[in-house]
Amino acid sequence: MLEALGRRLSNAQIANRLHLSVRTVEGHVSSLLRKYRVSDRQSLAALATRAPAHRPGICGIAGLPVSLTTFVGRQTERGLLLDALAHSRMVTLVGPGGVGKTRLAALVAGTADGFPFGGAFVNLVPVQGELVPQAVAATLQVTEQSQVPLEETIADHLNGGRSLVVLDNCEHVLDAVARFATRMLLLCPDVTVLATSRERLGVPGERSVVVGPLPLHSDAEHLFIDRAAAASPSFAAGPHMVTELCARLDGLPLAIELAAARVPALGPDGILAAMSNMMRLLAGSRSADRRHRSLHSLIGWSYNLLDDDERALFRATAMFVDQFDLDAAFRVSSISDVGVVADLLGRLVAKGLVEHQPLAPSRWRLLDTVRAFAAQRLHASGERADVRRRYLAWAETTVARLLRRLDEPWQPTFDAQVGDLRAASAATGGEPDALAHRLTRGLAKLTYARGFLMESLDHYRQAAARAPTPREAAADLQDAAGCARVSATSGLQVFELLLASAEQAGLAGRGNEQAIALARAVETANRHPALFASPVPQTYLHQLLDAARAAADPEHPAACAWLAVAAAWTAVPAQNDPDPVLARLALEAAYVTGDPVLISASLDAVGTAAEQRDEPDVTTRQRFALLTRMDHRDPQSAPEILDTYSVASAHAVVTGDLPRALGVARAMLEDELLGGHVLLSAGSLIPPLVLTGDFDEAFRYADIAWHGWQAAGRPAAGWLTPAISAVALAHGLAGDREAYRTWRARIDEIAGLLDGEQLIVAPLAFADARVAVHTGDLSSAPSLVAQAAAEFRGARYRGYARTAAAELAVIAGLPAATQLLEAAIDAAARSEWAAACVARIRGRQNQDAHALVDSARRWGRIGARFERACTMMLLPERAHEALAEFSAMGVPPPAVVSSAAAPDQGTTV
Secondary structure, eight states, rough: OOOHTTOOHHHHHHHHTTTTTTHHHHHHHHHHHHHTTTHHHHHHHHHTTTTOOOOOOOOOOOOOOSSOOOOOOHHHHHHHHHHHHHHOOOEEEEEOOTTSSSHHHHHHHHHHHOOTTEEEEEEEETOTTTTTTHHHHHHHHHOOOOOOOHHHHHHHHTTSSOOOEEEOGGGGGHHHHHHHHHHHHOOOOTTEEEEEEOOOOOOOEEEEEEOOOOOOHHHHHHHHHHHHHHHHOOOOHHOOOOOOOHHHHTTOOOHHHHHHHHHHHHHHHHHHHHGHHHHHHHOOOOOOOGGGSSSSHHHHHTTSSSOOOHHHHHHGGOOOOEEEHHHHHHHHOOOOOOOHHHHHHOOOOOTSSSSSEEOSSSSSEOOOHHHHHHHHHHHHHHHHHHHHHHHHHHHHHHHHHHHHTTTSSSSHHHHHHHHHHHHHHTTTTTSHHHHHHHHHHHHHHHHHHHHHHHHHHHHHHHHHHHHHHHHHHHHHHHHHHHHHHHOOHHHHHHHHHHHHHHHHHHEEEETHHHHHHHHHHHHHHOOOGOOOSSOOOHHHHHHHHHHHHSSSOOOHHHHHHHHHHHHHHHHSSSTTTOOOOHHHHHHHOOOHTTTHHHHHHHHHHHHHHHHHHHHOOOOOOHHHHHHGGGTOOOOOGGHHHHHHHHHHHHHHHTTHHHHHHHHHHHHHHTTTTTTTTTHHHHHHHHHHHHTEEEEHHHHHHHHHHHHHHTTTTTOGGGHHHHHHHHHHHHHHTTHHHHHHHHHHHHHHHHTTSOOGGGGGOOOHHHOOOOOOHHEEEEEEEEHHHHHTSSSSSTTTHHHHHHHHHHHHHHHHHHHHHHHHHHHHHHHTTHHHHHHHHHHHHHHHHHHHHHHHHHHHHHHHHOHHHHHHHHTTTGGGGGHHHHHHHHHTTTTTOOOOOOOOBBTTTBBBO
């Protein structure tokens, strides 16, 4: 894994090569970051690539350019080129202008040790027509002889042994170079020719090495930073800004270097701001090479070599920001024959202005810098309006075709075209328009189905702004609310989107749709308070519910059912505490509609009401069964899908059914909607991982979840508290006190964004008490016991906190131990975890080996590997098993308290 990082491979590339999932690779990368105590992938790559420096290159290449700057990257291309030179006498470096072919050729020519007799590096930029031999002769300082062809004189000079002739920048004299190279290969059996060109020479035996843009997140950024620092010693810019700059420049070295040269004048933020007029910005290098004075003139020089048809198609393809296929190119062009378009594309590829992507079907693309030039020419031609109209029509047709193919393998086509679908949507403007709305709403559906949830949310909001009618806008905003619910954004955003949808439905005269949106807003506020930084005032929610009732048709089943659900969640003043009678009535109304989303929401109200009153919840499995009936591509289903997984896993944890909790959480990771969003899954997955003793996997997901939460903008996340508390618990049990304190502090960080009532403290109280038991640190036992034994009304981890409080009180010999044990016994009636813990407490309290054996058996039955080992440590004859288990898990054993007298309790173990 470290070697792969050293080769600058992405997670996806590593996954493909090592036959792993991307998530597994992410986990290994997190482990390596911790292992080597470094903060980023670049540091890991540096560790992997520490090796002896390359040997100095040979001398004797006449005309070899002397570089005043360092060479950055190109490890792969260097290897390919050296291999090609070792096995072929005619090699061509092929790539677009400005990609760095000259630098790479010069580097390899100067370091390759296979040409002991030197050679020549010939710059053909100023050469015209048939004057290639003259340029080579001038470089070698060969004098032309009377009556002897110059090529033969050059051959005589080179025939002393193995030598290398580099012909740089061949595209404008391609035929002349091909003739010269062929002649040299025939006359000089020990000569190798290396050419650089935007297209192959077509010489027999020619071997090509393609040079593309520098990869982002590695070489491209390193090049920019190196050149910017050289131009401005005080240069400083954040990595994200540098990455964005390099991405906008498409990783093209010449563009990066020209942009970096402007750092002293503009600074990196100024350059980024000016990117919209890239060509003007990049003009004006003082290089002696006239084509390098400006990227504009470089590309223009190539453009001027095209014929009229090639130029017309080149200009039209400027509309595409990403890959395009033959059909797309045909549809934006004014050419009526697709065969002609195919021929022209081939010619543009041969001339290096268009890149061919050898996929199935074939695709093409313009580098961003080349595209910017083509866009200028398109605007100047007066053709842009017609091309834009054809481009938008192509995009609308493509979106509609992809939506019809959602049950087929549609994603590869979408991935290849999504860049242009996004650009087309943005190009429609922000005003109401039927075509713009169809295109943007379709793109929202596609990105949602693809799992790009935040992007889908943006598209739905844009669709609402472009909707021709309020009714269509209301539907867009409803879908946006569903996206927001599963995008790790705040509950307030969901709430406001639903209110906006209700307003548009009201303008459209759609009373039932208005009522449903208002009812769902009320339900969201009281059902999911942990998503809100501050609670929504109950008086306001009641006003909204009254408005919903006034708007609804009392005979409309769906409107009436949603009103009943909202009423159940609003009848009791406390949030997340539905009225049990009204919840049952809502469930009856939901069954009438047959809507699985409505039924699931009603079942949750019934189950939550039971849980709040310490009654068994029998609805969780019913909700889970409804998942197969929900449309995972419909944002309206999203809140229920997410909540069903979360509640099912949490309910399994509450009852101590850890295998089911893990099974549900892993199913959530595999879900087509939620699987790619670890932040959403972490809250369900981390607690059972910790409780079963799988600390390493929990730590991997914890790092991903924490960084994901920060990347999401640090939204209100009371729902994440159990997971963060579980991570703190795992570090405490593993003996890492510093990490334990770090993760406890992160709970405070989350708490700082929440109203006090929104924070769930029972998991943290459980963690603190359990760590004290494990470490034998009884100095704060009274306060920890009081904290863990507090009344956590509605908190799912209440049973865990009570049993941990009882065990700590027994060990510490606190007077309240008996009372706390009774509370733990009460919790044990509903939780396998609590039952196993109570058996261990009794074994400690009474030195009862049978109780300890029973406890160990119970722990094993629910998969609590760590707790089972802790219990076996209390049995002298099985302590060796426990020590082996702790060693296998890589954690220290507990501190065993041998005796701590408690009044009327005997001796504890």
